[in-house]
Amino acid sequence: MYITITPQTLGGAYSQSVANFVAYLEKENQGLEQQDMEHFFNQYGDEINTKDVIKEIDGNGAKLKKTEPKFYSITISPSTYELKQLQNSSKDLKAYTRELMKDYVTSFNREINGKPITINDVKYFAKIEHQRSYKGTDKQVKENQPFATKILQNKQYLRKIERGELTGDIGRLKQKINQLEKEAPHQQNGKRIVQGMHKDGNQSHIHIIVSRKDASNSVSLSPGSKYKASDVVMNGKKVKRGFDRDIFFANAEKTFDKQFGYKRNYAESYKAKKDFIKNPKLYFSVLMGLSKNEKAIAFKMLGKSGLPMINIPTNKVQLAIKAIKQLKRGVDIAIKSSSIGI
Template sequence: MYIKLINPKSHGLAAYDNNGSSLQTLNYLVHEAKREGEDLGVFFNQDSDGLKPERVQQDIDSNVKGLTAKDSKFYSLIISPSADELAHIKNDEQLLKAYTRQVMELYAQNFNLKGDQRLASKDLVWAATIHQDRSYRGTDNEVLAGEAKVGDKRPGLQTHVHIIVSARDRNQKITLNPNGRKSRFDLIDWQRKSGQQFEHQFRYTAKEKEKIKVKQRDASRDATRSIRIGERVEDVNRNVPKSQRLDGERVKEIAVSRNFDKTFYRSLKRIETKAQQGKPIDNAYYLLQTGREQPIPSKAPVRNLLHAFQRAVNSGTGKDIKTEEIGERKSRRNGEMEID
């Protein structure tokens, strides 16, 4: 079982730009279906079949409350069974729909929320469509070898499922990013469980080539990684005051403890950007260790002094002037949970 989260940057912005409306993505999926001679109106979700593209667009594009212009509004997923897996279920569209609905249950459950809460598919806004054919692309080995032309249909069973899912839950209170921190959404774990779901649901024994392979980090490159990290720390230190300079060895130790993961490098990049912009980089080590900015300390003592001062100034005037809550950010997303 091959299940993938589409990366818009590597799959063509024209089809998968997910920072705005879902119209481009849906038009692409409809175009592909038309080229394959399929029904243009076949989308489905957890509860319904036969959804029209216009309905799907309305559902996705209206479920963006709380997102900024730069935020991803939706994500695109692909479920692509092997030819043997498709043959096992006799390429049955209804069975593939039932499996897709279970995959989306696993997708929802895979998000780690505060307070040990768990989502279900009914809490998501998503739709899917089934395509029967695949075409050769210019980068395929068969095309490069001259054995096939771009646009030719691939032989054999090629049925696969395209899914579009909102970046917000149905109540528009939680932001759901499957491409963020592993602690919030473990992509590999979801892919593995989805493969196991097919085996359990259809009593299928997966071949080794059909199982999720976890790519092991090449530890032989760690020395080179450490050298490069040291160089980046030196660049940061040249752009910040002495009081904010980083200890290169400590940064390397954090990198090792995190197995040089994406979160560490993303955090290091954030620190580099701040240094270049002349912004303070307090709590840098906390950021590198956790991938999160350290919470701002409470300013309650300052607020209490201001209250006392104002009471003294205004005593006997009959006025009750409210002191601004210094240090507390006012947020229109009060009470929301962020999954990033």
């Protein structure tokens, strides 16, 4: 599972309205019948109108400066393995979102009127999406780019021949273009992967818009706080502050596993990501210490995420010296794509 929390910006500045983001999240509904659309929802309501989403979020930023985020975007992207555990992507992810937001509020070290904040203290709206498109930064698009450039050059040459500006063998040129299309290393359903192409398979994921201010529009609740949960003394008074992302990410994973009976492999766990970042030797040691079946699953997961599969030394000394050097770069990519992101 991959989770990100980001403030929404527009041209380098914080967005003063959620309208553009809401419009962006409505893109999948275009051309669909009413019964096939995915609507905004929150903890207690379904099929919430986009106008109400904009009105509620935009009207809930009292005393916030233009240099401060008005709202945050939380994106939850379950892995292929996690999605297979669901019976109904829309229904199940909606139920999971509502449990996840309980984890969100408990990750704040804040109080409102002397009481810990609850789910009723946050204002959020969420939406399920089922499509993802390849971006220009994706590995598949970048590695196909040299072929895309040659194909474009040949197509431009072909058009000039067809207009009579140049002379050449049209049939041979078309054959060359077709050959380049087939030679591109990354294909999907027999076609070269290009920027904007929809990704194949189940791509269901969740977008959450959460207001920076609490539901009463009086208290600032920032998941982007640079402070972890801590107590400080300000003006002689003890004050609670901060948001613990570490706790949020770990609990988000646990909630999913409990809710859907998911048996999580070490390689896709939040603990694995932390181990890899803080102690690579421990990460590889635990990885190699898994049972035969679990180890096979782990390397299958990492392999699909971009890990260059090589012969892994089984000796712990070799593991610490050789394997880390050879695999660290590949596993770093795999970890980012298969685990909860920080």
